[in-house]
Amino acid sequence: MDARRKDSLLWGVVGGLAFLVLVQGYELLADEAVALTVKTGVALGVLVVTALAAHALRPRLAGNERT
DSSP states (O other), rough: OOHHHHHHHHHHHHHHHHHHHHHHHHHHOOOOOOHHHHHHHHHHHHHHHHHHHHHHHEEEEEETTTO
16 A cells, blocks of 8 residues: 555544544533444544545645645
8 A cells, every 4th residue: 555545544544533523522511321333333434535535635635744
């Protein structure tokens, strides 16, 4: 696996886990449970969208780095 694809997948994992943290905080504060299937489905969707966005925007963002 090349570095670009690996970076994109890792950003996707970060996005999915961040969503799960937000849902956990919601459940703790609202005393309302969210179904496991809903959490899993949305987290996977966030993972895919984040990975695709990271892959598509990498060339544009790479030029903004400071050296």
